[in-house]
Amino acid sequence: MTDMSVAYPERLTVDQLQIAPSRRHREAIIRYTLLVTALVSVLVSALIVWILLREAWTFITEVVWADTWGQQGWFPRRGLYDIPTIIVPSLIVTGIAMVVAGPLGLGAAVYLSEYANRRVRSWLKPALEILAGIPSVVLGFFALTWIAPNLVGPIGRNTFGVIGAVILLGYAAVSAGIAKAKIKQYREGVADPSARVGAVASLAMLVAVFAVAGAWILGVWLDFAPNNAGSLAAAGIGVGILTIPLVASISEDAMAAVPDSLREASAGLGARKMATATTVVLPAAISGIVAAFIVAISRAIGETMVVFMAGGAADAARFTDSPFEGGLTMTAAIASLASGTDSVVGEGLTFQSLYFVGLLLFLFTLTLNIIAARFVSKVREAY
Amino acid sequence: MISRLSDEKSRAAIAASIERRRVDARGLLFRTVLQACLLLTLALLAVLLITVAFDSTDQLGARFWDFLGGTLRSQSGDEQLGVHQAIYGSMWIAIIVALLAFPIGIGAAVYLEEYAPRNRFTSFIEVNIRNLAGVPSIVYGLLGLALLLNGQIFGLDRLTGGRSTLSGGITLAILVLPIVVITSGEAFRAVPTALREGAYGVGATKWEMIRTQVLPYAAPGILTGTLLSMARAIGEAAPLILVGAVTGRLGDNPGLFDLGALDERFTALPIVITSWTQQSGRDAGFATAAAAAIVVLLVFVLMMNSAAIGLRNRFEKKRG
Amino acid sequence: MSMTDEAPRLIERPVAAAAEPQAAEPPPAAERDVVFRSHDVNVYYGAFRAVRDVTFDVPKNEIMALIGPSGCGKSTVLRCYNRMNDLIKDARVTGAITYRGTDLYDERVDPVEVRRRIGMVFQKPNPFPKSIYDNVAYGPRVAGQKKGLDDVVESSLRKAALWEEVNDRLNDSALGLSGGQQQRLCIARAIAVGPDVLLMDEPCSALDPIATARIEDLMQEIKQDYTIMIVTHNMQQAARVSDTTAFFTADVRSENDTRTGILVEVDTTQKMFSNPADERTENYVTGRFG
Numbered sequence: 003m004t005d006m007s008v009a010y011p012e013r014l015t016v017d018q019l020q021i022a023p024s025r026r027h028r029e030a031i032i033r034y035t036l037l038v039t040a041l042v043s044v045l046v047s048a049l050i051v052w053i054l055l056r057e058a059w060t061f062i063t064e065v066v067w068a069d070t071w072g073q074q075g076w077f078p079r080r081g082l083y084d085i086p087t088i089i090v091p092s093l094i095v096t097g098i099a100m101v102v103a104g105p106l107g108l109g110a111a112v113y114l115s116e117y118a119n120r121r122v123r124s125w126l127k128p129a130l131e132i133l134a135g136i137p138s139v140v141l142g143f144f145a146l147t148w149i150a151p152n153l154v155g156p157i158g159r160n161t162f163g164v165i166g167a168v169i170l171l172g173y174a175a176v177s178a179g180i181a182k183a184k185i186k187q188y189r190e191g192v193a194d195p196s197a198r199v200g201a202v203a204s205l206a207m208l209v210a211v212f213a214v215a216g217a218w219i220l221g222v223w224l225d226f227a228p229n230n231a232g233s234l235a236a237a238g239i240g241v242g243i244l245t246i247p248l249v250a251s252i253s254e255d256a257m258a259a260v261p262d263s264l265r266e267a268s269a270g271l272g273a274r275k276m277a278t279a280t281t282v283v284l285p286a287a288i289s290g291i292v293a294a295f296i297v298a299i300s301r302a303i304g305e306t307m308v309v310f311m312a313g314g315a316a317d318a319a320r321f322t323d324s325p326f327e328g329g330l331t332m333t334a335a336i337a338s339l340a341s342g343t344d345s346v347v348g349e350g351l352t353f354q355s356l357y358f359v360g361l362l363l364f365l366f367t368l369t370l371n372i373i374a375a376r377f378v379s380k381v382r383e384a385y
Numbered sequence: 386m387i388s389r390l391s392d393e394k395s396r397a398a399i400a401a402s403i404e405r406r407r408v409d410a411r412g413l414l415f416r417t418v419l420q421a422c423l424l425l426t427l428a429l430l431a432v433l434l435i436t437v438a439f440d441s442t443d444q445l446g447a448r449f450w451d452f453l454g455g456t457l458r459s460q461s462g463d464e465q466l467g468v469h470q471a472i473y474g475s476m477w478i479a480i481i482v483a484l485l486a487f488p489i490g491i492g493a494a495v496y497l498e499e500y501a502p503r504n505r506f507t508s509f510i511e512v513n514i515r516n517l518a519g520v521p522s523i524v525y526g527l528l529g530l531a532l533l534l535n536g537q538i539f540g541l542d543r544l545t546g547g548r549s550t551l552s553g554g555i556t557l558a559i560l561v562l563p564i565v566v567i568t569s570g571e572a573f574r575a576v577p578t579a580l581r582e583g584a585y586g587v588g589a590t591k592w593e594m595i596r597t598q599v600l601p602y603a604a605p606g607i608l609t610g611t612l613l614s615m616a617r618a619i620g621e622a623a624p625l626i627l628v629g630a631v632t633g634r635l636g637d638n639p640g641l642f643d644l645g646a647l648d649e650r651f652t653a654l655p656i657v658i659t660s661w662t663q664q665s666g667r668d669a670g671f672a673t674a675a676a677a678a679i680v681v682l683l684v685f686v687l688m689m690n691s692a693a694i695g696l697r698n699r700f701e702k703k704r705g
Numbered sequence: 706m707s708m709t710d711e712a713p714r715l716i717e718r719p720v721a722a723a724a725e726p727q728a729a730e731p732p733p734a735a736e737r738d739v740v741f742r743s744h745d746v747n748v749y750y751g752a753f754r755a756v757r758d759v760t761f762d763v764p765k766n767e768i769m770a771l772i773g774p775s776g777c778g779k780s781t782v783l784r785c786y787n788r789m790n791d792l793i794k795d796a797r798v799t800g801a802i803t804y805r806g807t808d809l810y811d812e813r814v815d816p817v818e819v820r821r822r823i824g825m826v827f828q829k830p831n832p833f834p835k836s837i838y839d840n841v842a843y844g845p846r847v848a849g850q851k852k853g854l855d856d857v858v859e860s861s862l863r864k865a866a867l868w869e870e871v872n873d874r875l876n877d878s879a880l881g882l883s884g885g886q887q888q889r890l891c892i893a894r895a896i897a898v899g900p901d902v903l904l905m906d907e908p909c910s911a912l913d914p915i916a917t918a919r920i921e922d923l924m925q926e927i928k929q930d931y932t933i934m935i936v937t938h939n940m941q942q943a944a945r946v947s948d949t950t951a952f953f954t955a956d957v958r959s960e961n962d963t964r965t966g967i968l969v970e971v972d973t974t975q976k977m978f979s980n981p982a983d984e985r986t987e988n989y990v991t992g993r994f995g
Contacts, residue, residue, distance in 0.1 A: 012805060013805055013806040013807075014804065014805040014806060014807045015807060016807055016808075016811050016813045016814055017813075018807075018818075019804075019807060019809075019811075019813075019814040019815060019818050019819055019822070020813065020814065020815045020818055021590070021815045021817050021818045022849070025590060025817075025849070026815070028592065029590050029591060029592050032592045033496075033500055033591075033592075035492065036492050036493070036495050036496035036500060037496055037500070039488070039489045039490075039492030039493045039496060040492070040493040040496040040497055040501070040510055041510075042489050042493065042562070043493060043510065043513055043514045043517060043562060043563060043566065044509075044510060044513055046517060046528075046559055046562065047513050047516070047517055049528060049532065049538070050517075050520065050524060050525075050528050052538075053527065053528055053531040053532065053538075054524070054527065057531070105422060106422045106425060106426050107422075107426075108422075109418060109419045109421070109422025109423065110419070110422045110423040110426055112419050113416075113419035113420060113422065113423050114423070117416060117419060117420075126423060126427075128691075128694050128698075129427055129430065130426070131690065131694050132430070132687060132690060132691070133426070133430045135613075135616055135617075135620075135686060135687065135690035136430075136433070136620075136683070136686070137619075137620025137621070137622070137655055137682065137686060138620070138622070138623075139620070139622045139655040139658045139659050139662075139679075139682075140433070140437070140620075140658070140679050140682070140683065141433075142658075142659065142662060143437070143658060143662045143675055143676070143679060144433045144436065144437070146662055146665075147436070147440070147662070147665070147672055148432065148433070148436050231666065243426075243429050243433075246426050250426075274409055274412050275412060275416075276409075276411060276412040276415040276416070279415075280415075297519070300519060303521070304520075304521025304522070304523070304524075305521070306521070306522065306523045306622075306623035307622050307623055307655070307659060310623075310626075310659070311659055311662050311663060333521065333523050333623070336523050336526075336527070336627070337523060337526075337623055337626050337627070340526075340530070340626055340627045340629075341626045356527060356530075357527060357531075360523070360524050360527045363521055363523070363524060364520060364521075364524050367519055367520065367521055368516060368519070368520070370519075371515075371516055371519035372516070375512075375515065502794075503794050503795075577831075579827065579829060579831035580831060580833060580834075581792075582789070582792070582825075582827060582831065583827070583831040583832075583833060583891070583894075584833070584843070584847075585789070585792060585817075585820055586787070586789070586820055586824060586825035586826075586827070586895065587820065587821065587824060587843060587844030587847070587894060587895060587897070587898050588817055588818065588820045588821025588822075588844055588847065588848060588898055589817070589843075589844075589847045590817045590847070593847045597833075597843070597847070598833065601834075602834070
């Protein structure tokens with residue numbers, strides 16, 4: 003194959019197959035400019051991690067660790083940093099928020115995905131999106147001025163008792179079911195001898211959790227003092243309302259990803275809508291629903307304003323484990339210390355304590371988000 | 386299973402299932418519970434809006450323009466009480482967010498979707514952006530505090546004037562940046578391959594193809610994302626608390642377009658709402674002032690959100 | 706700039722290829738002018754080889770049809786000629802393709818300029834969501850032309866036999882045209898940048914028979930100005946419009962379930978449809994396989 007054997011109508015050179023240099027240079031300039039914009043996010047992450055670590059490290063190395071556990075409370079300006087004082091309220095608020103947002107959000111999602119017709123959806127979806135767009139300060143105001151006096155104060159004790167009892171009974175039913183299954187498994191000799199240890203251990207754990215939670219609920223119920231002002235319960239409900247749209251939209255996306263062929267197959271076997279929803283769609287979408295709950299938990303832990311406004315604590319707080327008292331979450335502890343003063347002042351490590359709490363918060367939410375992302379990608383893989 | 390059942394048993398099972406079909410009580414109950422979940426959610430939303438609207442009439446009904454033109458005061462009965470400084474702060478924060486976060490965010494999305502080679506570094510950037518979107522807003526406040534107020538790394542406090550509108554705007558721009566990147570990226574992914582190939586096929590360069598095909602086609606999606614992130618930015622309070630937004634009294638009351646006040650102390654609508662809500666325990670009149678400020682904030686936020694939602698629905702319908 | 710920067714370059718330069726003794730020279734281009742020569746072209750998607758050892762010449766001012774069963778890689782081969790495969794991540798082309806004596810895959814060659822000279826019409830009409838005028842003027846505009854666009858638009862539309870139908874509504878959206886009109890608009894859009902070659906990737910597969918006939922007539926009219934390569938799975942179409950035909954088939958490896966496209970034979974269309982040299986071609990064109 004020599005070139006000579008071929009007649010080309012007009013020979014071209016490489017130079018003729020190039021574009022104008024100005025056009026080529028413009029391409030390169032744009033490409034690198036865009037690369038720089040993409041790197042900004044990396045810079046931001048690096049700065050967040052660097053700044054959190056730097057200040058938190060000073061705190062970690064210089065704080066008197068004996069003062070961070072079992073003290074009377076979180077009094078940063080006096081150098082008392084009792085970590086459980088800000089962790090426990092965070093967990094209480096998150097727990098209450100999930101009790102509110104979990105069923106409401108999931109129920110709304112199942113209705114929208116499996117029952118609502120086109121016309122109903124076209125009204126309900128935007129309504130949920132409006133709720134999603136409401137700033138958290140508005141929920142903070144609502145939690146303090148309406149939820150606290152109307153939902154928590156007067157009916158707080160009984161509501162709490164009833165909901166607590168329902169949750170405990172549900173837990174007891176589930177654990178009884180699991181225990182029964184384990185015992186049956188063991189009796190039938192399906193499991194190897196080590197399963198006996200597992201069965202006993204899990205039973206013990208179930209009983210222990212039941213006992214601790216029951217004691218906590220009973221204790222709070224007995225100690226209840228009516229409180230129309232801010233409280234962790236009011237803040238928790240507010241945060242819950244805030245996260246309903248999040249749970250609803252992520253769960254609905256997961257259910258929408260379930261192929262209609264599965265629903266048709268189920269209907270073809272004579273299943274009713276409810277059976278299809280609970281035995282086909284929900285199990286198929288379970289990864290996405292778990293992700294929705296995890297994202298909502300992460301969001302609730304990180305939520306600041308509702309707790310800051312309606313949590314019923316100033317910039318320092320005594321330890322509390324009652325949702326009907328005022329308390330400081332991690333986020334509120336940061337916000338309240340920085341709020342309203344010209345600079346963060348106090349005992350030597352006050353400023354650094356902000357960053358220590360910030361680092362804890364960052365690590366909690368990052369872990370949860372990474373786990374949630376895993377679950378979401380599971381949904382993507384499946385369909 | 387079925388094969389093990391005797392004829393009699395299966396007949397009974399079929400009969401039972403047909404019986405049940407007549408009144409599907411469980412199904413009906415299930416459906417009602419689901420509806421109740423939605424209705425309860427919407428009822429809470431309605432109560433919220435009604436409470437706020439009702440409370441706000443004391444200020445907005447009685448002294449609408451005075452309230453919009455007034456300043457931060459220590460007494461709720463003060464006739465000069467109002468949200469002018471807060472509107473100034475929120476408006477300029479929104480403008481700074483638009484100027485910083487939108488070009489950088491859209492640029493990053495263009496790079497990641499159109500240019501970036503598929504390698505580990507690119508997926509690192511993408512994961513990084515998704516994680517940034519999940520970082521609590523108050524952590525961004527800590528970043529702003531260290532970076533823009535205390536000038537701990539680049540001495541940026543001299544540029545921003547420390548506790549200023551500029552610091553607040555930059556902090557919130559950083560906060561919404563990942564949202565802008567993610568929503569714009571989704572819009573770019575929706576651009577059909579046929580359009581890209583058509584442009585390349587007649588000798589367009591990559592950037593020419595992006596400018597003439599990808600950006601116009603994705604424009605509604607990008608606009609939706611930017612409107613949503615703008616609404617998010619003007620509703621955020623936590624980071625502003627850390628970068629020193631003023632909750633008590635603020636001396637100056639700059640004109641709305643007074644650029645000179647950008648590096649001075651500031652406040653914003655969500656901050657004013659927070660502060661007044663917290664003061665309502667001491668001075669009950671502040672509750673109505675807070676409600677009035679909420680109405681002002683919601684007008685802005687809901688306008689942006691509904692514009693974004695409307696825009697998206699329109700284009701989804703159009704493109705079927 | 707392009708993906709080929711990253712891919713290991715195994716292209717043999719024509720000069721290097723010249724040193725090798727070459728027996729498998731395809732016959733048709735003996736006395737005719739040749740626009741493209743391909744030699745041992747392989748296309749890989751990642752580790753998967755989509756096309757194996759394709760060697761043939763494309764004569765000037767003729768219509769060459771690439772036919773074969775689906776999955777035989779004919780579209781992939783077509784897309785090598787204007788470096789469209791560069792746009793697919795992980796795609797890699799080895800072997801040599803020369804265009805008018807120049808290695809098309811030389812690192813200094815810019816695929817953007819290649820695509821201007823070697824235009825493409827796609828399977829599904831893909832007009833831009835712009836006016837008819839802007840669609841045709843698009844290519845000249847990105848190439849920097851600002852004046853005389855009206856003339857370019859008119860002459861391109863005339864060549865594409867669309868002018869009479871649309872000259873009174875040039876500013877209407879191109880999306881309002883019928884499928885056949887849209888495809889002719891895409892041909893006008895390709896012509897407007899003054900290309901040398903037109904690559905057509907099953908241009909009529911989305912059209913009805915009447916629109917198909919119009920496109921086929923159009924191809925005959927414009928072939929005096931352009932060299933045309935058309936991929937089609939419609940054998941009658943290949944027989945009707947083309948001067949030369951290349952028949953591809955898929956080499957299926959059942960052990961790892963991969964199919965690789967191979968070139969069976971190239972010859973004049975008349976010979977390919979009446980008296981092909983290869984039994985596989987005969988089976989395909991007589992409908993016994995495919």
